[in-house]
Amino acid sequence: MEKFKRNERVAGLIKILSDNPNNLFSLNYFSELFTAAKSTISEDIAAAKKIVEQISLGQIETISGAAGGVKYRPYVENGDAIGFLDELCEKLRDPKRIIPGNYIYMSDVIYDPRVSAKVGEIFATHFMNSGVEYVVTIETKGITLANMTARALNVPLVILRRENRVTEGSTVSINYVSGSTKRIQTMFVSKRAIPEGKKVLIIDDFMKAGGTAKGILDLMKEIKAEVCGIGVLMKTIEPKEKMVQDYISLLEVGEVDEHKGLINIYKDMLFS
């Protein structure tokens, strides 16, 4: 007698797969967990696939062969991303967010786990086929977004430091010029963090002139990592010419004016 009913197995399967995005599970794993025949599990997977796709909650992919199995890929459809980003803009447009100096207070938003999880899935969807092996960010404000992107892609996260810390062991550093403030700054990566030749995706919260992103690119070159993408939550419209090409941003911000109580923030082209 089988221990679980079909609906129970399908539900359990979906729970385990979606808790472990981009993690390959063998059919054997589920066959043992549910004490069911592999042919039964195959049918369960087909049912799981159907429901996940029908209610637009990602994709279940089966890989055949000896090293095969089944995995779940978070997949945010364009319409879903647009709705989410519209809401985000709405929230960020609140004039109470303006900080003297015409900055926008947005820590509460980017640290909100529901926001960072969704942003992470949007980045993961975009860079799904880029062969990302590591997600890289620099402390501090991009960490929650990078963390959730790494989770969705099931790859390790690396956090670059702005100061040399004893707990990082031996480090490689570069000096770079912040594009907006023109000040010389330093960033550090642990020599243990990324082996040579690995493909990395750079994630950050904000890009103005792109000096920080350029710094990370240069540091990655130093340690012989290959950058396969750059994603930022928000870029400024000015300056138009950034110090890096080939990046995506989800939002763009134009004029911020404390006096007029104005924050011009929109979805970027990718989702317009």
Place this chain on the structure above:
Amino acid sequence: MEKFKRNERVAGLIKILSDNPNNLFSLNYFSELFTAAKSTISEDIAAAKKIVEQISLGQIETISGAAGGVKYRPYVENGDAIGFLDELCEKLRDPKRIIPGNYIYMSDVIYDPRVSAKVGEIFATHFMNSGVEYVVTIETKGITLANMTARALNVPLVILRRENRVTEGSTVSINYVSGSTKRIQTMFVSKRAIPEGKKVLIIDDFMKAGGTAKGILDLMKEIKAEVCGIGVLMKTIEPKEKMVQDYISLLEVGEVDEHKGLINIYKDMLFS
């Protein structure tokens, strides 16, 4: 005719609930999503509850009444936590991790999304009934753990800064003495981050003398937040007397000796 079969509805329900931990959904929400009667959805929920609990993947809770609904709570059973922490110790005991000065390199481990997600669920399980309204950490190394704890509890995350940043707006700061280095340091919290009277849970990666945790406690008192718990991934055995009481740690570390290639690290009492 109903659009989805029972197994499809149950699976979809579990997917949505577990993607949004501690988020209350009304029966109406699922009734509309699946175009099914509320009585049918009630039966689906009962089936979902059974499977989730039977394979130890958390808890589905129903709340009755007008403001009621259904939610998913991550719940890590003790045996599961123990197995995970044993594996973590095993990984961290590798003598190659010893950094000159007898520190342990562990960034790769605490930034691994699979590790931080599990640690977050363990903390969420422990503090489930503490009424946590905010999770608070201080940059940088505890952020991934705090982020995942906040996600599991479905509450906002607040990151304290070690320097005053323009993007935080007006801040409140305190000076504190690091328990181990005896140096005076400063930490900052945005005045917008936590309203008065809220219950906060402090999460960090590491506790030696407890000076940082004590600093956070003091800063929370300044902004009239109520600390309802402190959780750290790892504490040192020495000094035995920490500067804070009432904390939990998952692991404890004793002697680290580069010469002997020795890292003494174990599960802490809570999971022994």
